[in-house]
Amino acid sequence: MSLRFIALEGPDGAGKSVQAALLVNALRARGIPLTFTREPGGTRLGEQVREVVLNPGPTPRSGEADALLFHAARAQNVRENIRPALARGELVVTDRFLWSSRAYQGYGSGVPLHLLDALEDLSCGETRPGLAILVDVPIEVGLERRNRGEQAQMTRFEDLSRHDADFHQRVRDGYLEMAAADPDRWLVIDGDRPVDAIAPDVLEAALRFLADSEPNAADLRMSEQTALR
Numbered sequence: 001m002s003l004r005f006i007a008l009e010g011p012d013g014a015g016k017s018v019q020a021a022l023l024v025n026a027l028r029a030r031g032i033p034l035t036f037t038r039e040p041g042g043t044r045l046g047e048q049v050r051e052v053v054l055n056p057g058p059t060p061r062s063g064e065a066d067a068l069l070f071h072a073a074r075a076q077n078v079r080e081n082i083r084p085a086l087a088r089g090e091l092v093v094t095d096r097f098l099w100s101s102r103a104y105q106g107y108g109s110g111v112p113l114h115l116l117d118a119l120e121d122l123s124c125g126e127t128r129p130g131l132a133i134l135v136d137v138p139i140e141v142g143l144e145r146r147n148r149g150e151q152a153q154m155t156r157f158e159d160l161s162r163h164d165a166d167f168h169q170r171v172r173d174g175y176l177e178m179a180a181a182d183p184d185r186w187l188v189i190d191g192d193r194p195v196d197a198i199a200p201d202v203l204e205a206a207l208r209f210l211a212d213s214e215p216n217a218a219d220l221r222m223s224e225q226t227a228l229r
Helices: 016-029 044-054 063-087 100-107 113-123 140-150 163-183 197-214 217-225
Strands: 006-011 034-038 093-096 131-136 186-190
Touching: 006 016, 006 197, 016 034, 016 093, 016 131, 016 197, 034 063, 034 163, 044 063, 063 093, 063 100, 063 113, 100 113, 100 163, 131 163, 131 197, 140 163, 163 186, 186 197
Parallel strands: 006 093, 006 131, 034 093, 131 186
Antiparallel strands: none
16 A cells, blocks of 8 residues: 655646645545644744755755755654654645655756665655656746746755756756656646646545555545545
């Protein structure tokens, strides 16, 4: 049985964080107990790492340094939040997980994937989402959305002077490659649509996953059938 664990992933500007919040609200409204977390973050250490890795600094930072920082935050989140929630029988929903490191530091920055494999084993072990939802948009769409947003909230990964369009294309291509290689785990959703057109697809996928992971949960199947009503 897959862990009751869902990750939302996507390139910058895909709207992944908005969809994660909408999904959590919809699931809680259906009475499904869950823990919601984000990466980097979710713990005191994780939030401190978030400040370091996302905010522009005076000097460039290597992909290897980023990978180590992200996985340090992830290891703490897994042990402090995710595993205890799963042990309580809760669903866990996370805004980004290990595949963000593979996309950004691996495919984007060129850190060898076999090294990231080792970091994943250390930080996560067998604690891996059973469902990964990729909210996918062309990079031009995503970066234009971010340029229209609050400049003060932009991360250094969204600063084209630090990470150019080729970097973001490699990130997106990496996500699509990972999804194609593991279709039983991944679902790719078209993010180049209005928010309220995407949200029902995300919710339907989550409810179907929960119903499949608990075949006797009739209430979940009923929730799936009524998700779009």
